[in-house]
Amino acid sequence: MFDSVEQPSSLLDRFAAGDVSMATIDSWQLLHTTADRDPEALAEALQMAAAINASAFTSLAPRAGFGLAVVGLDHRCHYADSRFRAWFGNPGDSPALRRLTHQAARQGQASGLVDDLDGSAMAACAAGPQAAGAWPLPPEVLEIAAAGSRRIVLICFAPSRDKSLALEAAGMLGLTPLESRLAEAMLDAPTVQVAAERIGVGYETAREALGKIKKRLGVKRTSDIVRRLMTLMCGDIFLEPDLKPLMAKVLGATPAEARVGALTAEGLSAPQIAAELGVREATIRGQLKALYAKAGVGRARDLVRIVTEAGALVTMTHGAETALQPESLSGRLRVIQTRDGRQAAYWDYGPRGSRPILILHGSITGRTLPPAFVAMMHAKGWRPIVPQRPGFGLSDTHQGDYFTTCADDMADMLDALRLSQVRIAARDDGAGAALTFAERYPGRVSDAILLRPNASGTRQVRSANTVTGAVKRLFYTQPDLITLIAELMRRQNSTHLLRETILRSAQPIAADQRAISEPTVMTSLIRDCQAMSARTIRGFATEQSLFARGWTPPRQVGGASWRIIEFPEMPMPGIEAVFGYLPGISFGELPEAGLFPYYSHPEQVAGLLTL
Template sequence: MSTESVRLRRADPASSLSSPAQLLRRAWGRSGQGSCEASRLVDELLHTEADEGFDFGAAALVPEEALAIAVLSARNTVAAADTAFAQAFPDPGAIPDLRRLAERARRTGSALGLLEAADGAPLTAWMGRGPGAARWVRSDTARAALARPGAVVALVFAPSRSGELAGRASAAFGLTPIEARLAEAFLFAPTLEIAAAQAGIGHATARDVLARVMAKTGAARSGDVVRALAEVMSAVHEAPPMTPDRLSEALGLTQAEAGVALALAGGATQREAAQALGLQPETVRTYAKSVLAKTGAPRAKDLARLVAEAGALSGLVAVAEPVFTSGDPPASLRLMPRPGGRRLAFLDYGPAAGRPAIVFHGFTAGRSLPPRLAAALQARGLRPIVPQRPGFGLTSPAGGDYLADAADDLEALVTALGLREVALFARDGGTAAALAFAAANPGRIWRGVLLNPRSPRGLSPSHRSGPVKRMTRMLLDQPHLISGLGELIRRRTRSDFLEAALHETLGAIPADRGALADRAVRAQLVRDIQAHFAHTSAGYAAEHAVYAQGWRVPQVGAGGPWTLVHTGALGDEPPRDPWLQLPGASFHTLEGAGVLAQFTHPDQLGALIAGEPYLAPAI
């Protein structure tokens, strides 16, 4: 950031670092007349990363099962601890590495390292003090203990030790019971033979099973299976890329050892690591032995697990808000490997015997279905499936053309699930991707429903959400701001900020204002946005760019019929002519519904998606 930029940001009260919502409102509000000013302001916001004092306000979703938390006194005794920490470290004061890590945290504010649990397993740990540590304690006892002089928080992150998380990861990759048993045993077993014995299968059978596991997880080598499972079990958030400097501190390695450790953890053989690092194979072999000895990792695959967890932990402690999650999700998370090292994520609500209905999320939310909408679809014999489009949530960004990759991903999903034809339901920004799939696969659509589809012409002039209309106009007029605003949103995912933004953008619409009065609705929307932007804003940017570049409704030769649904509370119905070419196009209005129709009018939407006669909204 230039000196002039820093001076501007600090001198202008409107750009207070403690008010990110105000900064975002300024960017939206100036999009009409002062477009150059809006562009400059957004660029300023995006370059504040260089200022160490800037709090981006990002949140992270953290599975409780992955954590063990304690507050240590100035004498390194346990002042407060959860059950997981007490079980892993029954006598923490007797662990030299724990004492050293705590003392480093007292001197520098925070410290990342390894601790040996009572069963001998090396675990990644972070210790800290001050506000950054206080956000991890949740009981009054722990808060009181942390307020005492010299107290630090000890946070241990070991998702791979949780059988529940391992089971969810196996299910996400669609592993069969025998495949899951072997994969979960392979997380810690030193050899495949031992993992096979623990899984209760023969060694020869284990080789075949492991090959199937590798195919489903997209692993090129057996060690990649461990890394894939560890990454899925880790928290949903963006971890900064692990560098030799950071890994050296986290695992107590020299710079040279850390470079070798990163290469091996990334799946390279010792010979490949030597070539990549410009070292002799014998040198790499020596460093590799030292790395395994220092970390306590028996083999390279165990090192891959530790590096993945250390990277995730270092990202977690940098966020402004940890959002603790627990329990089974409302739908089955599934992950599919895609060409080019990409990955597709989707939620399957079942039942397997139901007629499939593909439900697209919006620009920022909709990753999960409102319970009443899911129930309305299932009650009509449908099987809701919610794919995450390229660059959203856990789906990798597009490798080439965004719409082509989005359509290919959905075709691969439909084929992998053995589905002959599907219903398609898309809203706002998901329209272009849904129609790209329909145009490429017209015979596989038995019904299509578009809710408030994003028109090639943008939003209606009568659109009743001023902030949404202003931002849309700015992005259409100034596409160079798209990726910047996506990054700005990604770095503003703290729950209180998102709740305020929801009220500001939707508060003018009575139905949406009523929906937001429900705490469960707000929580689901906030969690969806946080998960959508956890890793990247590439999907948000790519999808907005599609519309800014002049997207037009493609020719859909067959399939359908298609129903276009407008929610009356948003304003006048937009022009119908862009949609008339869709097979069997018909038009309906949900009177009184706004942006959150999936929450306020689930039965009406369920009927439309199932092809039932149109139902008027209840009064």
């Protein structure tokens, strides 16, 4: 009856046990039948899996933010990297680290704040070799930790201590060189005067630059600047929006102190907090003073910094895996504030004088472009720009209509780049954002290309007899499960599981198999997928829901001509009827292309996009 040797009951059992990703990969043929026969049982099994994998996130963090050490319970240091020694000297000489080490020996893992050699607080975690196995540790460190009994791994996370990370984050926010240097100095300088002296400028110059930074970022307080910098410096990581439990756990804050601290981290002043909570301002200031003492800081921006770093470390050390961010990506990552006050990100591959083309990413990959493809676009005189849609990567989730927000974000990006008109290229689910942009801003679209575009309806599912097609078909027939399944996907995007998913998904297309056989390509795809969903997967879930529930493409769009490039190995029935109304429409093919065309066919795709 079934193509798989398993039966629907075994699939549900594996789902209920939390093994959603591998069960789907192994038994994708059963997905649709199981959903048709017993959708309630499927939903229940997925809910059980969600409870099991509640905190199994994968994070990508900067290498320069970590310090690592291995110590014994006899306080002997078996390993310490240069950053750790610069911060603490010999870890065995630190009373706070010794306490954390013994606490981890009793409990298995322990987190807290420790003072460095200068007396400044820093987020730290300690655990045995097994618990630390998912941390970003070099193999030799794990070997040292496992070489003897009763050894403990210490990890500290302080990206604010690395000047290059701060300057890089400031550059992402579009700050000038002077503004970037001042923002970096303000991470720990007690006053603007001290920051000005540190970077070698006058006080008035620094004060004027600080005002420009606040205006550019749309913030009012220096602590808000620190918060914007720190969220970028910590990497592609889920930061718990509710800081109160974190302050209670890491700082030992009372509920009242944690509530006040969370509002302070959001940028509210003491008078504003007092008004919101309906208490006296003196009470708020007293609670803040107590909280600052527990955190070992003296200002709101220092509290924001230490709580952000501590929160990031808790996520990383309690999640499924923490990997290091790639350090050799080409292009420039930029983050802007949109018209509705959100954050939106994009990659600009330059050069500035070339013809601009917006290249919209796919369903869950395509945030970055492979160097070979970028080089070919440059050689043909084009400037690739890759927006991250709302709820993907570093872009905040949408607040109103999703595709309208996508279009408005893209317009805001073009305004920031001072570009009046562009060519658009979009693949699979990116077609929705491309069409909506062309509807809302027809004069800003010169022409457009849609690569393997998706559309609504079960009859428009591509490659239904593959694992990716089976999941898509499940989404279309059971749209109420999309958000739950998407969140489970996010919680099961470890390197191992993603590698297996990519290997299985590539099986139907020989060109995809050849592309991912190159280790650097496989790693790039894995890290791309992890970065796209590390903070949230709401963008993916929203797009899938819109397509599943019958989203209708706009009929009146700009652009002198539209080209549809179909992939014969992954056809969509009736594609001419779906997109035949577009102005100047023409249809073409890219033979042998599959899921990863920028990697498998860089020259051909570059040629199609630059015709």
